[in-house]
Amino acid sequence: MNFYSNSAQLAQHNSAIKQHWLHCQQGYFNGSNGRLFYAYHIPKTANYSVVIVNGRIESAWKYQELMWELAKNNIAVFTYDHIGQGLSERLLTNPHVGHVTQFSNYADDLNTFITNLVMPQQKGPLFMLSHSMGAAISCDYLSRYPSTISGAFLSAPMFDIYTHNIPYRLATWVAKIACWLGLSKRYAFGQSNYVNTPYHENQLTHCPTRYQRFRALYQSEAELCLGGVSFGWLNQTFRFIANLPDLKIQTPLFIASAEQDEVVNNHAQIRFSHAHPNANLKVFSGAKHELLCEKDEIRHAVLSEFYQFCDSLGLTAKDTGS
DSSP: OOOOOOGGGHHHHHHHHHHHHHHSEEEEEEOSSSEEEEEEEOOTTOOEEEEEEOOTTOOGGGGHHHHHHHHHTTEEEEEEOOTTSTTSOOOSSSTTSBOOSOTHHHHHHHHHHIIIIITTTOOSSEEEEEETHHHHHHHHHHHHSOOOEEEEEEESOOSSBOOTTSOHHHHHHHHHHHHHTTOTTSBOTTOOSOOOOOGGGOSSOSOHHHHHHHHHHHHHOGGGOOOOBBHHHHHHHHHHHHHGGGOOOOSOEEEEEETTOSSBOHHHHHHHHHHOTTEEEEEETTOOSOGGGSOHHHHHHHHHHHHHHHHHHHHHHHHHTO
């Protein structure tokens, strides 16, 4: 692969990126708890296919640059918005509250998407490119469903979260008790509606161009905005994290870890890689959480690893006929 999108050229590429997005197939499918938005594009000469599984508060809309770039490399791309975020159905009266009934619903929806929309149209071997919460969802899916996925590339996977000023064990008990008290749909302590955080305060990326592009998108498309999490989401996430060591995954995994991550706990990624011999972990120096939206030198390094990962496993898949 020899094509990269550069932050300095985003303005001049904006028209091409927008046109590519408009030519993507877009629509809705029925998930476990509501209608979910999807988008995909299949180049005529696609070498293989990728499912992008996005993170919390994200949307397929946020990945327009990456989808355009992958298309330039003859890769078919399929993606969707999780229940409760993006253009998918929101679960609560206040659409800003990040909520889920069961964490397993996410992987159930992913299975529906792959089975009904991706597999009938995929070209070549099928891979996953999953970010943060999406990486956790992908691992849940790979452990519970029969799959033809050739490999999963996990960007800054959410294998544990920071509780900041609240001791971790206390936070787990507070979330559990709040749900027992019928407060599962309320914001967890310290959470609020969507906030447009200034770049100099952001924990996500060192790239001001991509960060401002993301914030401008959410300013212009208010339906995409999502705030903090509910006690229910938090409780379900803690339960999933506690069960991570028991996941049985046979699919080859690549864990891309961001050295300066302040969103997810990197120590959990190390523990996970030690427990799963099929997982290869690489730390990207100086990187914040959003590896796929980082400054060019980091983003290019991450995507180079992704392309190499897919190319090596794609050859194996072709050789074995899997």
